[in-house]
Amino acid sequence: MNRYSFFIFCVFLGLLSVSAADPGELRGKVVNADTDEPVTGCIVKSKGAFTSTDKEGRFVITPKSGADSISFRFMGYESLSLPVTADFSCVRLSPRVTQLNDVIVKAPDIYAKGDTLVFNVAKYANAKDNAIIDVIKRLPGIKVKDDGTIEYQGKPINKFYLDGNDFIGGQYGLATNNISHKDVASVEVMENHQPVKALEGIEFPEEAGINLKLKDDARSRWVGVAQVAAGAQPLLYDGSLFTMRMASKIQNMFTLKADNTGWNPANEIREHDFDDMFSSDYTESLWPEYISADIINAPLTEKRTRDNLSWLANAITAWKKNDTSMRLKLNYMGDRLDYNSGMTTDYFSSQIPQFVQNNAQRTQTHDMSAQFYSQTNKRDYFLKEKFTVAGIWDKSNSTVTGSYDLAQLVDRKSFSASNDLKLVKRNEKKLFTLISRNTFGHNPDLLTVAGDEDAVQSLGTTDFRSTTETRFGKMTRFWKYYLTAGLDLDWLRMNSSLAGLGEFDNNGIHEAFLSNLYATPQIDYERNGWRASLRIPLKWLHHSVAGRHDYVNTSPRLYVRRQLTSKSDVSGSVAYSLGSPQPYMNITAPVLSDYRNLFIADNPDKYSQKIAATLSYRYRNPLKSLFFNLSATYNHSRTSIMSNQLFIDDFIVSTYAQRLNNSNSWYVNGGFSKGLGHSRIVVGCDVNASVSSASSMRDYDVIPYRQMTAGVKPYFKGSLLxxxxxxxxxxxxxxxxxxxxxxxxxxxxxxxxxxxxxxxxxxxxxxxxxxxxxxxxxxxxxxxxxxxxxxxxxxxxxxxxxxxxxxxxxxxxxxxxxxxxxxxxxxxxxxxxxxxxxxxxxxx
Missing domain, CATH: 2.20.50 (Outer Surface Protein A; domain 2)
Incomplete structure (x- = not known):
């Protein structure tokens, strides 16, 4: 017995020694000991193994048997060695000064750090720049649209950070239009940026994120800009105050502005944030905006067309501790605009006379909103909670002359509240996601037309919608398997009243209840530069509106991406969709859109089919400051209804007729940009072309048409001398x-x-x-x-x-x-x- 006990004791000691000799896989994070910022690219080394930290400072290493320590080295920091038994959850490296004798090291214009491109602001800025947006507009590969949206390689960015902090959300116009370029050290473009840490290495967005890295002297103190201006036209004024403080735990941003020089306050507080809530084909609004009499599309830049009187007040306060952050945003925007425009319309028919309209219009908008946002973003856990309330009042007065002489008044009021919840749990092989969105909206609209014949369209809607989605995932080395399931419920009450148009007059209450039960199996593959994803959404929809209607929809999609080199990739997708009619097609009461246009829905209860294919290529070479992108898209649709314009007396009635309709379209767009002269100059060109063919009906006659468009946009920006x-x-x-x-x-x-x-x-x-x-x-x-x-x-x-x-x-x-x-x-x-x-x- 003693002999057996001694043998078991020896085996137990041997197992302990083996366990001690092989520490297995080790995970951790490396940060700056002074600022707690992640250290990217730190060399982590042990016996028989080495790796480097990612952009979040994280690493995974598997030391060989017999390893007793892990070393950490990175230029500009003191080297560190820790035993394999240490806690690596937060390895802190102390900065040190590196002295290079008789060598002057200059910062490059642009360089790559993993999937991140770093643009040195000092290299791209010049003396005429005022705000950081002036520099961003000249960075190769980046475009800034007229409404302030920032695009990289042809796609809008999905996140905007200040010093790695997401405290302003999608309202990055407040930052880019006001922060001085002298307070920014670099603009960092994070390609294929995944903002949710729990989804890193699992989902790879095509969009990039942007981070403005502030200079040391712009942190932890109040920075900002104040401006006063006066002029003649006959009287102009512009007054503004912007201030910001980026401390380690609390961040603040405040903006006040009043202006009548053509500035648009909506461009600064517009939410550009990328909606990452639902994995299915979620439609933001299931019901159309019926009244359009107050909508104006200006053809030139806003400083040329906006005869305005505008106000803006914004306050953002955010708190952050470790991986948890919260923010409170308050917005107010007031805008009064005067427009004068005219048009002459030819309907390509000898039966229909030309239509002439001259319009003098004044619009007024008051928009108030408040939002509370909280987020915990960890490697294995993500939780987001967002609550938003908003109230909008719009008013428009028009005096119309030409073919008709009349006055038109639009009065809109809107109140909405929404709550978003997103939870992601992850371990090494499993993923769980729970998403919920609840929205409430009340919108009373009124359109009044006063002319030879008066008409009044009253339209009040109350809408409540609740969507819940859950997702399960299992990951292996090369394959990932997902199953998404959800329930989308919507209740609408619409009170519609139209008076003054004789046979089209109506007055009634329409109620609708919609349910959408869906499930989406998905399989992803990733290996050796290949990424592929196949999704097959299945939906059962029940519409209780003007009767009961049940449908089954599906929209499978295959996406493939190939990383050709470290500088280029090609991607393609093909999709098929079998879709049911939109629910609003069941409400057939005539609605007056403006003084001349009526809309009457018609539901044939028949499906539509669509096929879409896209092919894209992207190339970027940071060392040569060269960026290129090209994409082509083909769309084919087949429906059982066709839009039909009926010219009845003084009105155009837009409705539908049951008629087989096929449409085809091609769209190609792309662009390149190249930095020259050590970033002093950027040249580039954007191109686009499209061809579409379809048919429409006019007074029940089918009219086929074909349209072609093409555009070329070369540009040159920078300092010649x-x-x-x-x-x-x-x-x-x-x-x-x-x-x-x-x-x-x-x-x-x-x-x-x-x-x-x-x-x-x-x-x-x-x-x-x-x-x-x-x-x-x-x-x-x-x-x-x-x-x-x-x-x-x-x-x-x-x-x-x-x-x-x-x-x-x-x-x-x-x-x-x-x-x-x-x-x-x-x-x-x-x-x-x-x-x-x-x-x-x-x-x-």
Whole structure:
């Protein structure tokens, strides 16, 4: 017995020694001991194994048998060695100064750090820049749209950070338009950015994220800008105050602004945030915006067209501790606009006379909202909670002349509340997600038309929607398996009343209850640069609106991506969709959209089919500052209904008829950008082209049509010399419509050039010109030339004086043309008159 006991004791000691000799897989995180920021690229080494930390400072290493320590080394930090039995959850490296004798190291213009591109702001900035957005607009591979949306390689970014902090959410216009470029060290573009840490290595978005890395002296103190301006047109003013503080635990941002110089407050508080809530095909709104009489689409940049009186107040306060953050946002926006425009519409029919409309319109908007947001973002756990309330009041008054003389009034009110919850739990081989969204909205709208015949359209909706989704996932080395299931419920009550139109008058209450029970199996594969994903959503929909309707929908999609090299990738997708009619098609009461257009829905209870295929290629070479992207998309749809325009007396009735309808379209777009002269200059060109063919009905006659468009947009931005900077952009567009064998086309060309002379660091002069050319189908042309000038004097690093003159030639009208489904409209739009503005800006 003693002999057996001794043998068992020896085996037990042997097992202990083996266990001690083989520590197995070790995980941890490396951070800066002073700032707690992750250390990216740190070399982690042990006996027989080494690795480096990712962008979050995390590492995984499997030491060989007999390893007794793990070492950590990174330039600029003290080396560190820890025993394998230590706690690696937070390894803290102490910074140290690295002295290089007789060597001057210059920061590069742009460099890659894993999947992150780092742009050195000092290399791209020049003396005429005021805010960081001026620099971002010149970075190769990046585009900034007119509404402030930032795109990288042709796709909108999915996150915007300040020093790695997401405390402003999607309202990044507040930061980019106000933070000085001198307070920003670098702009970091995180390609294929996954904002949820629990999904890193599992889901790979195509979109990028952007982080502004602030300079040390811009942290933990109040920074901002104040501006006052006055001018003549006959009286102009602009006053604003922006201030921000980025401390380690609490972050604050406050903005106040009043303006009548053409500025749009919506561009600064617009939510650009990427909606990552649902994995299924979630539609934000199931019901259309019926009344459209107050919607204006301006053809030029807003500083040319907005005759405004605008106000903005915004406050953001955020708290952060470790991986948990919270924020509170309060917004108010007021906007009053005056528009004057006109159009002449040709319907390509001798039976229908040309329609002439001149419109003098004033719109007013008051928009208030409050939002509370909390988030815990860990490697194995993610929890997001967002609650938002908003109230909007819109009012519009129009005086219409031309084919009809009348007045039109729109009064809208809107109250909404929404709550989002998202939970993600992850271990090494399993994933669980729970998502919930509840929304409530109340929208009373009123349209009043006063003319030879008066009409009143009242439309009040109350809508409550609740969506819950859960997802289970299992991961292996190369394969991932998911099953998503959810329930989407919606209840709507619509009170519609139309009076003054005789046979179209109606008054009634319409109630709808919609349920959508869905499940989506999905399988992903990743290996050797290949990524593939196959999703097969299945839906059972029940619509209780004007009867009971049941449908089964499906929309399988296959996506494949191949990483060709470290600089390029190609991706493609193919999708098929079998879809049911939209629920609003069951509410067949006539609705007046504006003084001339009526909408009457018609539901044939038949399915539609769609096929879509996309192919994309992307290339980027940071060392050469070269970026390129190209994509092509094909769409085919087959429906059992066709849109039908009925010309009845003075009205156009838009409805549907049961008729088989096939449509096809091709769309190609792409672009390249190249940095030259050590980032002083960026050149590039964007291109797009499309071809579409379909059919529509007019008075029950089927009319096939085919439309082609093409566009080329070359640009040049940067500093030619130290004292000379120039920005040039051109935009050529071509559009052709073919209806019943007759062809109609027009051309547009726009170019602008702004040249800045910088005789010294404190003085600069800018002169600019915008040229617009429209060639109408008849061969006649319309030209418009706008001249601007400005002078800036920087008293010091904080005070900036400027004098700006816009539209020096005082041109007042812009003419252009566009195509509708079966029509062509020639427009003229009144633009802002000449203006002169003097301003004083103070940065702190």
């Amino acid at each position: 130290k004292w000379l900077s120039a920005n040039y952009e051109a935009d050529y567009g071509f559009s052709k419509m073919k209806i019943n064998g007759e062809t109609n086309d027009y051309h547009t060309f726009r170019q602008n050039i702004f040249t800045t002379i910088i005789p010294s660091d404190i003085v600069q002069f800018t002169i600019g010109a915008e040229h617009f050319l429209t060639r109408f189908p008849e061969g006649n042309t319309a030209n418009l030339l706008l001249l601007d000038a400005s002078a800036v004097w920087r008293l010091n690093n904080k005070v900036r004086l400027s004098l700006t003159a816009d539209n020096l030639l005082n041109r007042r009208s812009y003419e252009y043309v566009n195509y509708g489904t079966l029509s062509r409209s020639e427009h003229h739009f009144l633009i802002r008159r000449r203006s002169i503005l003097a301003s004083v800006q103070y940065r702190f």
